[in-house]
Amino acid sequence: MxxxxxxxxxxxxxxxxxxxxxxxxxxxxxxxxxxxxxxxxxxxxxxxxLLYGGAVEHDCSLQRFIGYYLEAMLALAPFMKNPLKAVLRGFGLSLIAEMTNGTNLSAEMASNPPGQGTPILPEELGKNCANLLLEEIYRGGCVDSINLSLALLYMTLGQQDVSKVLLGPLSLYTIEFLRHLRSFFQTVFKIEALKPEEDGKGGEKVLMTCVGLGSTNLSKTLK
The missing domain is CATH 3.40.1620 (YefM-like fold)
Structure with a gap:
């Protein structure tokens, strides 16, 4: 059809x-x-x-951190006919903070390619990335800003049941992605802003709720 x-x-x-x-x-x-x-x-x-999957090799641009490429691959990997095996080449730094509530928040940063932009020392790159991680911790929620769209997509495609996730402040980028989910899947999220007394730490929080579509990987049934 x-x-x-x-x-x-x-x-x-x-x-x-x-x-x-x-x-x-x-x-x-x-x-x-x-x-x-x-x-x-x-x-x-x-x-x-069709999404065939299999082995994929890609030279990543040094202007993007590795998560930029992984996000798109992880969004499509569950719906491929064959398991996805990826080899990505690039340079950058990823930092992960393990929170006391069991969640992990991350931040990533890549250096400028040789001959492009102002060179950055490894120490400065590490410091800047650490500041990004502290910002993620302040924002709070259960998902860092790098992976917000991936979490919302998985909620949309998940089981035909109610899914909820606590997030930090929604960026304009995330709001635009929510509009795209409505365009492609007709899925609308319920957005609840938490009052300060409900969560007194860090930035403002929002509770996102939706009902999953119960999507399945039909590609694996094809021979």
């Missing part, structure tokens, strides 16, 4: 749009009105096929 095309204006969170299009099998069309080298607007039409 053919899927209707999901259309967007602008190239914001392009990576997530491609992931959701691939996961749902719905073709996507993205148009930007920016003038690029004399061209008035650009249109990208994307249509996916």
């Amino acid at each position: 053919a899927h209707s095309c999901v259309s967007y204006e602008g190239y914001n969170i392009l990576r997530h749009r491609l992931v959701l299009s691939t996961g749902t099998g719905k073709p996507g069309k993205i148009r930007t009105n920016d003038d690029i080298r004399g061209l008035r607007g650009t249109t990208l039409y994307f249509q996916t096929g």
Whole structure:
């Protein structure tokens, strides 16, 4: 059965749009009105096929931390016909804080590629990444900002039951991703802001609730 095309204006969170299009099998069309080298607007039409999985090797850009690539792969891996085996090449730093409530919060940072931008010493990179981790701890919640969209996607695709997760303040990026989940899956989250007296630590918290779709990996049944 053919899927209707999901259309967007602008190239914001392009990576997530491609992931959701691939996961749902719905073709996507993205148009930007920016003038690029004399061209008035650009249109990208994307249509996916089967998710075969298997061995994948990719040279990661040094301008992105490793989680940028892993997030998209983890979002699609559960729905591939074969187990995904990935080899990613790149350089950066990942820090993880194990909280007393049993959750893990992380922060990542990559150095500038040689000849691009201001060189950064390893010590400075570590200090900056540590500051990002402290910010994640202050934000609180059960999921760090790097993996918010992945957690929300798994809740959407999970069992046909109520799922809840406690998060820190929602960024504009996350709010836009929630709109995309509604466009592709017709899933709407209930968002409850916690009062200060309910959680007196760190930044503001929100409780996210949705009912999963009960998605299954049909690709594994194909021979």
